[in-house]
Amino acid sequence: MKMISYNKEVKLRKEVDVIVCGGGPAGIGAAIASARQGMDVALIESRPFLGGNITASYVESCNYFLWQGPFELTGIYKELEEEYRREFGNSDDIRTDFSPHRFSSEYLKIFLDKKIEEEGIWLRLHTRVVDVIRDNKAVKGVIINSKSGFEAILGKVVIDCTGDGDVAAEAGVPFEQGRESDGLTQPGTVNFRVAGIDTERVKKILDEKGIDYFYDIYNQKVAEGIIDMGYKRKNFPMGRLTAGGQISYINFCNVYKIDPTDADDLSRAEQLARKRVLKFFTFLKEYLPGFEKAELASIAPTIGFRDSRRIKGEYRLTAEDIDKERIFEDTIAIYPRFYDMLSPTGTWDDLVYIVDLDKEYGIPYRCLLPVGIEQLLVAGRCISTDHLAESSIRAISACMATGQAAGTAAAIAISENTSVKNINVRKLQQALREAGVRL
Ligand SMILES: Cc1cc2nc3c(=O)[nH]c(=O)nc-3n(C[C@H](O)[C@H](O)[C@H](O)COP(=O)(O)OP(=O)(O)OC[C@H]3O[C@@H](n4cnc5c(N)ncnc54)[C@H](O)[C@@H]3O)c2cc1C
Known part of the structure; x- marks a missing residue:
């Protein structure tokens, strides 16, 4: 340069x-x-x-x-x-x-x-x-x-x-x-927040069946070819569930092979991650019980890196x-x-x-x-x-x-x-x- x-x-x-x-x-x-x-x-x-x-x-x-x-x-x-x-x-x-x-x-x-x-x-x-x-x-x-x-x-x-x-x-x-071996870091992740959740229903599932119930639905749909995010990840940790119908974060939308210290890479990663957020959110809304009326409340201010x-x-x-x-x-x-x-x-x-x-x-x-x-x-x-x-x-x-x-x-x-x-x-x-x- x-x-x-x-x-x-x-x-x-x-x-x-x-x-x-x-x-x-x-x-x-x-x-x-x-x-x-x-x-x-x-x-x-x-x-x-x-x-x-x-x-x-x-x-x-x-x-x-x-x-x-x-x-x-x-x-x-x-x-x-x-x-x-x-x-x-x-x-x-x-x-x-x-x-x-x-x-x-x-x-x-x-x-x-x-x-x-x-x-x-x-x-x-x-x-x-x-x-x-x-x-x-x-x-x-x-x-x-x-x-x-x-x-x-x-x-x-x-x-x-x-x-x-x-x-x-x-x-x-x-x-x-x-x-x-090759300088690759862990993926960057863009977490997002959803509102409009049927809190009572989701809480009942979490209390009685555990969060794996939701993960199983996703993995089943992957196996059926209904969703393909382009990378393999079995779970999507979810944050706080509030009486007001909010899940404070969903941690799933990753971007790979990004250099976290390169602003060109970061720009590309944020844009790609947001596309993935929309795709995954749409999936959750369609297939997870209690998410029927969900809305995409916010996308985290920045992509996060673990290393x-x-x-x-x-x-x-x-x-x-x-x-x-x-x-x-x-x-x-x-x-x-x-x-x-x-x-x-x-x-x-x-x-x-x-x-x-x-x-x-x-x-x-x-x-x-x-x-x-x-x-x-x-x-x-x-x-x-x-x-x-x-x-x-x-x-x-x-x-x-x-x-x-x-x-x-x-x-x-x-x-x-x-x-x-x-x-x-x-x-x-x-x-x-x-x-x-x-x-
Ligand atoms: C999606 C994801 C999930 C994670 N899950 C967990 C978890 O469940 N539990 C857990 O313990 N850890 C988790 N981690 C890891 C954890 O978040 C980080 O390792 C930790 O936050 C690092 O702390 P830090 O203070 O070193 O850096 P950061 O949290 O990155 O803080 C650095 C700060 O410095 C500021 N900064 C950066 N550059 C400059 C500059 N040039 N000038 C001025 N300010 C600057 C930034 O804005 C930021 O506020 C996760 C990370 C990610 C991305």
Whole structure:
């Protein structure tokens, strides 16, 4: 591709201690953790609301796999979920066959606005981080772009919680993407919401026959040749069912072989996914009992991705580490062994779904430390792992846990006037324990 260069002076908008890029689960954990350690924090989010995939892609049922297991969530995730529950209860959901770890994406937006304000965090929505300011090997700040134009924010530590590792990639840190054999990621998914459901009827079916009843109808119609989505998927998880006749999301419409970091691919994927939403919605309306009067209430604001860049860090967590239940000296989060890898090709051949809640592994701090650069941390689904291990650490509460660790580490480094790579990890672990994290 032909390249051109340009030079620009930008306004200095703010100087803070910690800059958190991205306000999804990881960014929320990072920003709150840093603020609670007395740091002046700027949180930059490209969308008009916080929550990442939960709110932008209707991924409302966080950690569904933990539902019936003994694993206990701790730290900021646990606290936020409990606080949310006290305020919004079951989010109008009347399902009894569904994970308790669920939110309404709409109530959550409001909840997170309030939370971030209470924690004294400076929040900029509608603003994309587009570049980093470097002084030799150390990151000194970021360049942001919004309706206000290009601006700079300076900080002592930058935490990349963009999901896609945008900031680390922009800073020139090497990364991997997709599976090791061919670079393919899991599919992108566009969730959609339906209204006009016969709530009583659908609830009765869910209570008495379970959600498999609906899946069986779909699989039967596939076998009869009545519907062909162009890819193989047996189930279509459904979100909250409300007395008002809404199903808050249906997770089924996938697009394959998309590069989540390529805007041309993304444009094509959104358009193709919307066609699939219409096709699948029309099928549901025609064939599922209780859906006869359904209407397509909304399509999620954006296609959601489960994986993209994985930033090269001081340590690369592998599936073998998870299988062998390795706990590292610099463990900053404990998680149960679980993999949820949707087929990158839309076939039955390459999906992995294992939930083994009796086994636990540690996520090392070194996975949050990108190689070859100072004062930059990564958290969330873009930390340093292999492809299969990413399908475990991408769970929402795990992303918030790595965010909490990164935010705490940044504060320790700043307080002790040292680099994030040189902090005393025992101190970090102690601070996390004091904040309620089980290690
Ligand atoms: C369809 C689907 C279903 C899923 N189901 C589940 C599930 O049931 N349970 C579960 O636990 N997990 C599930 N996941 C995975 C989970 O949603 C993600 O792994 C998790 O949200 C990642 O958190 P994150 O904070 O790392 O990134 P994200 O949630 O992607 O958040 C990143 C944030 O950064 C912002 N951002 C990105 N780039 C920039 C930039 N350059 N500048 C400023 N801001 C930026 C984004 O707008 C976003 O708000 C699912 C994912 C998908 C797509």
